[in-house]
């Protein structure tokens with residue numbers, strides 16, 4: 001990280017949360033000479049997790065925010081997959097559920113028919129989903145979340161961040177300035193002209209601003225993720241499947257894999273319906289979406 005920026009504006013905003021969103025916002029404010037401080041509850045910036053795949057819209061947005069943000073992404077991005085036209089492929093769709101193959105609709109011999117063609121098995125290719133107009137947008141692909149965050153941190157001076165600051169409340173300043181006062185779990189406070197909430201899906205800021213009605217709702221799905229050294233992945237499933245993006249469709253769940261870390265690692269994420277949809281409040285709100293998206297294959 002560099003040195004303290006020479007901010008010249010008569011106001012100062014607070015960014016709550018130093019994840020990918022908070023840090024990209026910070027880079028943007030810095031280049032527009034807008035004074036800010038990032039309050040992060042953790043002891044340091046750090047991203048747990050595995051791979052994140054960015055599509056063309058996200059990469060274009062990075063460039064619009066700041067070429068430095070896109071350069072940080074390009075630094076970690078996995079170049080391209082393996083196979084014909086691999087750089088324009090978003091995902092190869094494949095068979096991913098044995099039940100489809102046999103008991104439910106299959107022929108009983110581990111194969112089934114798809115679009116009039118017989119003999120499909122687990123892992124077989126169904127279709128390919130491509131990015132369109134990629135040449136105008138530029139490279140897309142997966143990154144390791146921690147590595148991308150590290151690159152973003154390098155774009156910011158250390159003086160803009162305060163660690164160990166868990167926001168617990170926001171009140172209005174009593175000095176008639178109209179400022180917000182942030183209250184932290186360690187008993188300290190900070191006064192700012194405005195508060196920009198980037199504190200993630202469980203955001204306490206959202207709750208403070210909008211109330212508990214706007215808390216996130218569990219969709220009934222959960223995800224397991226893992227990283228496999230690419231050499232091992234290639235040995236097990238072969239070069240083409242390991243080194244380009246795959247989605248294996250199953251009943252009430254799917255499995256995604258794509259290369260990250262310049263192809264040194266295969267990122268895997270399986271998403272499963274955790275509880276029966278009919279028991280969920282969200283089902284009453286969005287029944288059609290969930291039915292078409294998940295319950296049918």
Ligand SMILES: Cc1cc2nc3c(=O)[nH]c(=O)nc-3n(C[C@H](O)[C@H](O)[C@H](O)COP(=O)(O)OP(=O)(O)OC[C@H]3O[C@@H](n4cnc5c(N)ncnc54)[C@H](O)[C@@H]3O)c2cc1C
Pocket residue numbers: 016017018019020021022039040041042051052053054165166167168198199200201203204223225269
């Ligand atoms: C398995 C998995 C796979 C994913 N894959 C993709 C993908 O392929 N493509 C994609 O676009 N997205 C993907 N996502 C989603 C993406 O990772 C998140 O949307 C993104 O990381 C959210 O960033 P954020 O900065 O908004 O929030 P977070 O990363 O959650 O950061 C919030 C920050 O706020 C801090 N904080 C929280 N509470 C407080 C508080 N009270 N006070 C101060 N600080 C606080 C936290 O410590 C944290 O640093 C995936 C997510 C998961 C779980």
